[in-house]
Amino acid sequence: MNVHDLPTPALLxxxxxxxxxxxxxxxxxxxPALRPHVKAFKSTALARELAAAGHRTFCGATPKELVGLAAxxxxxDLLLANEVVDPExxxxxxxxxxxxxxxxxxxxxxxxxxxxxxREVLVDVDVGCFRCGCPADDAGRLAKRARxxxxxxxxxxxxxxxxxxxxxxxxxxxVAEAMAGLLAAHAEVGGNVVSGGGTGTYAENTWITELQxxxxxxxxxxYGGQGLPFRQALFLWLTVVSVNPGGWAVADGGLKALGMDxxxxxxxxxxxxxxxxxxxxxLPLGESGLPAVGDRVRVVxxxxxxxxxxxxxxxxxxxxxxxxxxxxxxxxx
Amino acid sequence: MNVHDLPTPALLxxxxxxxxxxxxxxxxxxxPALRPHVKAFKSTALARELAAAGHRTFCGATPKELVGLAAxxxxxDLLLANEVVDPExxxxxxxxxxxxxxxxxxxxxxxxxxxxxxREVLVDVDVGCFRCGCPADDAGRLAKRARxxxxxxxxxxxxxxxxxxxxxxxxxxxVAEAMAGLLAAHAEVGGNVVSGGGTGTYAENTWITELQxxxxxxxxxxYGGQGLPFRQALFLWLTVVSVNPGGWAVADGGLKALGMDxxxxxxxxxxxxxxxxxxxxxLPLGESGLPAVGDRVRVVxxxxxxxxxxxxxxxxxxxxxxxxxxxxxxxxx
Numbered sequence: 001m002n003v004h005d006l007p008t009p010a011l012l013x014x015x016x017x018x019x020x021x022x023x024x025x026x027x028x029x030x031x032p033a034l035r036p037h038v039k040a041f042k043s044t045a046l047a048r049e050l051a052a053a054g055h056r057t058f059c060g061a062t063p064k065e066l067v068g069l070a071a072x073x074x075x076x077d078l079l080l081a082n083e084v085v086d087p088e089x090x091x092x093x094x095x096x097x098x099x100x101x102x103x104x105x106x107x108x109x110x111x112x113x114x115x116x117x118x119r120e121v122l123v124d125v126d127v128g129c130f131r132c133g134c135p136a137d138d139a140g141r142l143a144k145r146a147r148x149x150x151x152x153x154x155x156x157x158x159x160x161x162x163x164x165x166x167x168x169x170x171x172x173x174x175v176a177e178a179m180a181g182l183l184a185a186h187a188e189v190g191g192n193v194v195s196g197g198g199t200g201t202y203a204e205n206t207w208i209t210e211l212q213x214x215x216x217x218x219x220x221x222x223y224g225g226q227g228l229p230f231r232q233a234l235f236l237w238l239t240v241v242s243v244n245p246g247g248w249a250v251a252d253g254g255l256k257a258l259g260m261d262x263x264x265x266x267x268x269x270x271x272x273x274x275x276x277x278x279x280x281x282x283l284p285l286g287e288s289g290l291p292a293v294g295d296r297v298r299v300v301x302x303x304x305x306x307x308x309x310x311x312x313x314x315x316x317x318x319x320x321x322x323x324x325x326x327x328x329x330x331x332x333x
Numbered sequence: 334m335n336v337h338d339l340p341t342p343a344l345l346x347x348x349x350x351x352x353x354x355x356x357x358x359x360x361x362x363x364x365p366a367l368r369p370h371v372k373a374f375k376s377t378a379l380a381r382e383l384a385a386a387g388h389r390t391f392c393g394a395t396p397k398e399l400v401g402l403a404a405x406x407x408x409x410d411l412l413l414a415n416e417v418v419d420p421e422x423x424x425x426x427x428x429x430x431x432x433x434x435x436x437x438x439x440x441x442x443x444x445x446x447x448x449x450x451x452r453e454v455l456v457d458v459d460v461g462c463f464r465c466g467c468p469a470d471d472a473g474r475l476a477k478r479a480r481x482x483x484x485x486x487x488x489x490x491x492x493x494x495x496x497x498x499x500x501x502x503x504x505x506x507x508v509a510e511a512m513a514g515l516l517a518a519h520a521e522v523g524g525n526v527v528s529g530g531g532t533g534t535y536a537e538n539t540w541i542t543e544l545q546x547x548x549x550x551x552x553x554x555x556y557g558g559q560g561l562p563f564r565q566a567l568f569l570w571l572t573v574v575s576v577n578p579g580g581w582a583v584a585d586g587g588l589k590a591l592g593m594d595x596x597x598x599x600x601x602x603x604x605x606x607x608x609x610x611x612x613x614x615x616l617p618l619g620e621s622g623l624p625a626v627g628d629r630v631r632v633v634x635x636x637x638x639x640x641x642x643x644x645x646x647x648x649x650x651x652x653x654x655x656x657x658x659x660x661x662x663x664x665x666x
Binding site: 134275 | 395577592
C-alpha cells in the first residue's frame with residue numbers, strides 16, 4: 001500500500017531511520033548490555049526486531065507489557081522496572097512462563113512480590129528522580145527482607161529520569177553523581193545486575209551493567225533536541241481537512257493522537273499553531289504557503305511513549321510504501 | 334464490587350455528580366436544544382443516558398463515533414461536526430442506517446460528502462477559533478454549491494472554541510461578537526439549524542438553535558475553574574505504589590492515562606509534583622501527611638476528552654460501590 005492511501009491519523013515508522021537507530025544502539029550497548037524498555041513502543045512486533053538485533057532481555061512499566069512479551073516468545077529475561085502491589089497482576093506475571101524479575105522499593109512491594117510467587121527482584125533505588133526507589137541507605141535492609149521472604153535478589157536498579165534532558169555539558173557529571181548512590185546501594189545489596197539509564201544518558205551512564213532505553217528506537221522531538229545520534233523514526237501522518245484564506249490549515253489529528261506533556265508537535269514544513277482534540281492547526285513557514293485540502297502532512301510527536309499509547313498500529317514505511325504493520329498490542333493495564 | 338477492589342489506573346464516574354450535570358444541562362437546554370458531543374466521552378452507554386434525559390440528537394468529531402452511535406440505536410439525527418474527506422469513512426457513515434448530517438467548509442468537503450452519498454450538510458463557519466470553518470462571507474456560495482450537488486443544506490454551524498475558557502466578565506460579549514458572523518452566514522445559507530457552542534458558553538450562547546456540548550457531563554479541572562454549575566464527575570483512580578521518606582509519594586497512572594495539554598491533574602488532598610508515563614508524583618498538602626503504599630487516591634484530570642480516549646471503560650460509582658461499567662467503545666478512528 002502507498003502511504004497516501006492510509007486512513008489518517010496514522011502513526012508511521014520510517015524503516016530506515018528505525019534500522020539505523022537499532023544499529024547505533026546495538027553497537028554502543030550490544031546484547032544484554034541493553035534491556036530495551038517496551039513502555040516506549042508497546043509492541044511485541046517491534047520488540048522482536050530488537051531481539052533480532054541481539055537484545056533478548058526486556059523491561060516494561062506494566063505487568064501487561066511483560067505478560068504480552070512472554071506470550072510472544074520473548075520471555076528469556078523480563079524486568080518489571082516499576083513497583084506494583086496488585087496481587088492478581090503480579091500472579092499473572094509470575095505465571096507467564098517467563099523469567100521474571102520485579103523492582104521493589106518497600107516492605108509492601110517485597111511482600112507483594114513474594115506472596116504472588118515472583119522469584120527474583122531488583123532493589124529499586126532513588127537516584128534523584130522524585131519517583132520510585134528506596135533511599136540508597138535502605139537498600140541493604142530491603143535486600144535482606146527480600147531474601148528472608150525467599151526471593152532471589154539479582155541486584156539494583158535506579159532510573160535517573162531527571163537527567164534525560166540534562167544539557168550535554170553537565171550530563172556526565174550529574175549522571176556520575178546519581179549513580180554514586182546506586183553503586184553504594186549495590187555494595188549493600190549484592191547481585192550482579194546494576195540496571196538503569198535511558199535514551200538520554202545512553203552514552204554517559206557507564207556505571208550500569210544494563211541500560212533501560214526504549215525511546216531511541218522511534219525518537220521524538222524532545223529527545224531530538226538533545227544531540228543524540230538517533231534519527232526521528234516516528235511520525236504522525238495526517239490529512240489536511242480545512243484551509244482558511246486567513247492563512248492557516250487544519251489536519252485531522254490532535255490531542256487524542258499525540259502525547260502533549262512535552263508540548264506541541266512539529267508539523268514538517270510548517271509552524272504548529274495549536275492542537276485540539278482531533279485537529280492540529282498550522283501556519284506557513286517562510287515561503288512554504290499553505291497545502292490544499294486532501295494533502296498529507298507529517299508531524300513529529302513531542303513525546304513518543306504517550307503518543308504510541310493512543311494508537312492501535314504502527315505502519316512501517318520505506319519511502320512511500322507501507323512495508324509492514326506492527327500492532328501496538330501492549331496498551332492498557 | 335467495591336471501588337477499592339478495582340484494578341488501577343481506572344476511570345471513575347461519580348453517578349450522582351453525573352446525574353446532577355445531566356439534569357442541570359437538560360433544564361437549560363432541553364431535548365434537541367442540546368446536541369451532545371460524544372467526542373468528550375466516546376461511549377454509547379453514556380450517550381444512552383443522555384438520550385434518556387431527552388437528548389436524542391448527537392454530534393461527533395469522527396465518523397467512527399457516529400457509526401457507533403447508529404449501531405447502538407442512537408441514530409435519530411447525527412451530526413459530524415468536523416470536516417472529513419476520507420471517502421471510505423464518509424461512505425460508511427452514509428450507510429450507517431441513521432440520519433446523518435456532515436459539516437462542510439470548502440468545495441473539497443462538499444464534493445466528498447456528495448460523492449459518498451451523504452444527503453444533508455451544515456455549512457461550517459469560522460467564528461474565530463483558528464480551526465475549521467469557511468469565512469462567513471463564503472458560506473452562501475458553499476451552500477449553493479452543496480445544493481447544486483444534490484445535498485440538503487440544513488443550516489450552519491460555528492464553534493467558538495477559543496471562548497470556552499474566556500473569563501466570565503467578557504464571555505457574553507465575545508460570544509455575541511463570534512455569533513454575529515455565524516448569523517450573517519446563516520442569512521445567506523438558509524435552513525433552520527444554527528449549531529454551535531460548548532460547555533463553556535452553554536449559558537451565554539443564546540443565538541444558536543442547538544448547543545454542541547459534551548464536557549459538562551463528566552467535567553475536568555480546566556472547566557471546573559470557570560464557575561459553571563457542573564460538578565466534577567470524572568476521576569482517575571490510582572494506587573499508591575511508592576512512598577519516599579524524603580516527602581513524596583507515587584501513584585500508578587500518569588501520561589498514558591491523562592490528557593496533559595491543559596497541564597497537570599489534581600491529586601485530591603495532595604499537591605501534584607509531576608506526571609511521567611505510568612506515574613503521578615505528589616506531595617503533602619498542608620497537614621495531610623503522606624499515604625501508605627496500597628492506599629488509593631482520586632485524581633481530577635485537567636482535560637476530559639483526551640483523558641477518556643486512553644481508557645477502555647468508565648466505572649460508574651455510587652459511594653464506594655461500582656454500580657455500572659460503560660465501555661469507551663467509540664475510541665480510535
